[in-house]
Amino acid sequence: MNAMQEYAIIVAGGSGNRMKSEIPKQFLRINGLPILMHTINAFRKYSEAINIILVLPSNQIAFWTQLCEEHLFSITYTLVAGGDSRFASVKNGLQSIQGNGGLVAVHDGVRPVISNEIIAASFTKAAEQGSAVTSVPLKDSIRKVEANGENAAMDRSVFQLIQTPQTFRLDWMQKAFETGYSDQFTDCASVLEAAGFPIHLIPGSYENIKVTTPEDLRWAEIYLQKP
Ligand SMILES: Nc1ccn([C@@H]2O[C@H](COP(=O)(O)OP(=O)(O)OP(=O)(O)O)[C@@H](O)[C@H]2O)c(=O)n1
Ligand SMILES: C[C@](O)(CO)[C@H](O)COP(=O)(O)O
Numbered sequence: 001m002n003a004m005q006e007y008a009i010i011v012a013g014g015s016g017n018r019m020k021s022e023i024p025k026q027f028l029r030i031n032g033l034p035i036l037m038h039t040i041n042a043f044r045k046y047s048e049a050i051n052i053i054l055v056l057p058s059n060q061i062a063f064w065t066q067l068c069e070e071h072l073f074s075i076t077y078t079l080v081a082g083g084d085s086r087f088a089s090v091k092n093g094l095q096s097i098q099g100n101g102g103l104v105a106v107h108d109g110v111r112p113v114i115s116n117e118i119i120a121a122s123f124t125k126a127a128e129q130g131s132a133v134t135s136v137p138l139k140d141s142i143r144k145v146e147a148n149g150e151n152a153a154m155d156r157s158v159f160q161l162i163q164t165p166q167t168f169r170l171d172w173m174q175k176a177f178e179t180g181y182s183d184q185f186t187d188c189a190s191v192l193e194a195a196g197f198p199i200h201l202i203p204g205s206y207e208n209i210k211v212t213t214p215e216d217l218r219w220a221e222i223y224l225q226k227p
Helices: 035-046 058-070 086-095 116-129 170-176 188-194 214-224
Strands: 006-011 051-056 078-081 103-108 131-137 143-145 151-153 160-169 201-203
Touching (some): 006 035, 035 051, 035 116, 051 086, 078 086, 086 103, 103 170, 116 131, 116 160, 131 188, 160 170, 170 188
Parallel strands (some): 006 051, 006 103, 051 078, 131 201
Antiparallel strands (some): 103 160, 131 160, 143 151
């Protein structure tokens, strides 16, 4: 039997408001290389055959082209313009895929510390069960805060922090993303769940951080220094 075609949609269509940097955070350099190049390199290292779809803000494509020339970055991928929300950016990436067979991993461009093992485990689980969503247990205590300011301790053992990659059967993704935007759709798992598909969790890693605010850059720098 032929192996299933694998796709990776790397979403980097955001503007990075919380980072408060002059350029969108996906282009900030860590250890000399833009964050997004670390992420793309990780997926290409995982597989020469994987079809990478890169989603960028349309007004940043010229800047990205310039960065690629500067860093002699020659990895092949399909380039797609992003949308107003992460949901819209994923949808644009999805629409660039022909056919409905195979598996698709969606990964945040700003999660550069992604291991080969997690990418591989996520495709393996999605091949077996249709979905694989990376997650880690909480390490801090949590409290629920009500609108009136009252707060109460919650049982953290029943929660997981959700990461990417989130990998699914391509036909499930296409079906689920036929829907319109909702602000509840903070990731792909919430979209597939709303469409009735089962969500299977796999272990992620505490190093697989989403670079969101300035202090995250220091951690990513340390984690990316590993041999
Ligand atoms: N319209 C959007 C918004 C976000 N993303 C991507 O989704 C990932 C996770 O989003 P987030 O960390 O929130 O990035 P930003 O939206 O850029 O950041 P902020 O919310 O601080 O503005 C990022 O790789 C981001 O580029 C995207 O592709 N398209
Ligand atoms: C997809 C995600 O990274 C999973 O944790 C997260 O939901 C993205 O959230 P953001 O508000 O777009 O950063």
